[in-house]
Amino acid sequence: MNIARRELLAASLGAAVLGQRPGLASSAPAPAAAPMQEPAAPKADGWTRYAAQDLGLEGRGWSDVETPFDRLPARAKKLVRERVWRLSTDSSGMFVTFRSATPALRFEVELRQAQLDMPHMPATGVSGVDLYAREGDGPWRWVFCPRPGAQDYSAELKGLSPEPRTYRLYLPLYNGVKALRIAVPDGVELEPVAARKDPPLVYYGTSIAHGACASRPGMSFVNILGRRLDVPVLNLGFSGNGRLEMELAALLAEVDASAYVLDCLPNLGPRQVAERTEPFVRALRAKRPSTPIVMVEDRVNANAGFLPGRARHHADNHAAFRAAFDQLTASGVRGLTYVQDAPFLGEDGEATVDGSHPTDLGMVRYADALEPILRSLI
Numbered sequence: 001m002n003i004a005r006r007e008l009l010a011a012s013l014g015a016a017v018l019g020q021r022p023g024l025a026s027s028a029p030a031p032a033a034a035p036m037q038e039p040a041a042p043k044a045d046g047w048t049r050y051a052a053q054d055l056g057l058e059g060r061g062w063s064d065v066e067t068p069f070d071r072l073p074a075r076a077k078k079l080v081r082e083r084v085w086r087l088s089t090d091s092s093g094m095f096v097t098f099r100s101a102t103p104a105l106r107f108e109v110e111l112r113q114a115q116l117d118m119p120h121m122p123a124t125g126v127s128g129v130d131l132y133a134r135e136g137d138g139p140w141r142w143v144f145c146p147r148p149g150a151q152d153y154s155a156e157l158k159g160l161s162p163e164p165r166t167y168r169l170y171l172p173l174y175n176g177v178k179a180l181r182i183a184v185p186d187g188v189e190l191e192p193v194a195a196r197k198d199p200p201l202v203y204y205g206t207s208i209a210h211g212a213c214a215s216r217p218g219m220s221f222v223n224i225l226g227r228r229l230d231v232p233v234l235n236l237g238f239s240g241n242g243r244l245e246m247e248l249a250a251l252l253a254e255v256d257a258s259a260y261v262l263d264c265l266p267n268l269g270p271r272q273v274a275e276r277t278e279p280f281v282r283a284l285r286a287k288r289p290s291t292p293i294v295m296v297e298d299r300v301n302a303n304a305g306f307l308p309g310r311a312r313h314h315a316d317n318h319a320a321f322r323a324a325f326d327q328l329t330a331s332g333v334r335g336l337t338y339v340q341d342a343p344f345l346g347e348d349g350e351a352t353v354d355g356s357h358p359t360d361l362g363m364v365r366y367a368d369a370l371e372p373i374l375r376s377l378i
Contacts, residue, residue, distance in 0.1 A: 052180035059094035069177040091171035093235025097193040106183035112176030121213040126174040130217040173211030200232035205263035209237025221366035244276040253287035265298030270316035277324035342369035
């Protein structure tokens with residue numbers, strides 16, 4: 001669903017945020033290290049800095065981008081609607097990976113947008129970076145999420161036990177990144193980890209896939225699925241603008257994916273679902289004849305039981321989507337999986353901010369519902 005950015009709400013600075021810096025520009029074996037990049041020019045302040053894009057950036061499907069943290073290629077600017085292009089500059093789903101036995105880390109962030117939060121989503125989710133770590137082949141565990149207090153901000157995490165670890169830093173969900181530096185104390189080694197080359201799971205959707213309203217980037221259900229499945233994921237959620245448009249079908253088909261997930265019903269009505277689903281799927285299948293395509297129903301709003309009109313909307317959307325799936329399979333299109341609303345948000349009404357967008361609880365429930373289906377396909 002479309003989430004309009006509003007006037008910046010007052011936000012207090014957390015103790016971990018050191019202030020504004022004007023002008024800052026599974027169980028599977030670990031990937032091989034990326035070629036070591038030269039650290040950024042020293043500042044003689046005790047920290048050695050590295051540009052994030054040199055540390056194994058994942059979650060980007062194209063290399064021909066306008067800026068390093070864009071989700072669509074630069075040429076898409078002339079192909080897709082202006083709103084889709086703007087949303088594609090949000091860094092949702094991207095992360096950088098590195099190894100270190102550091103006792104401290106510093107993050108220096110320059111954001112594209114001055115508005116750090118939204119009325120129903122905190123700055124930590126909209127504009128924050130979110131750190132996870134794993135030791136050996138153990139599970140990913142959350143470590144740190146600073147509280148953004150300005151468009152350019154920095155944060156330090158000190159007192160880490162200096163054990164060798166692999167770190168994953170998720171980028172903001174609803175803001176773009178102009179520049180991001182990761183720093184370790186002078187003399188401490190930092191080893192980049194190359195981005196995995198495996199075909200990614202491509203998730204095309206709406207504001208929910210985009211990340212609304214996770215409290216921090218790691219809690220987006222698309223990022224949760226990436227950790228659980230231990231596969232690369234390309235997040236193509238566009239808030240209010242996941243509309244099964246043919247330009248996106250062509251762009252998705254450029255990506256050699258392990259599976260395509262189509263989760264656009266929250267941004268469509270029954271007539272649009274009936275008109276757009278078959279052409280979109282056929283165009284994608286024509287270019288990618290054997291890649292699994294997963295068709296995900298709209299989640300039912302948590303308060304639809306009190307709103308008959310809303311309940312009818314969901315029922316009509318689902319019926320149109322199912323009819324398209326049946327027609328596609330009857331005509332010989334193979335490799336399609338239809339996913340009914342689980343219900344994704346649960347049945348207790350406790351998993352959303354506004355009836356539509358999940359809280360962290362709702363995000364976990366979404367991941368719980370989709371994980372076994374996607375695991376069986378990829």
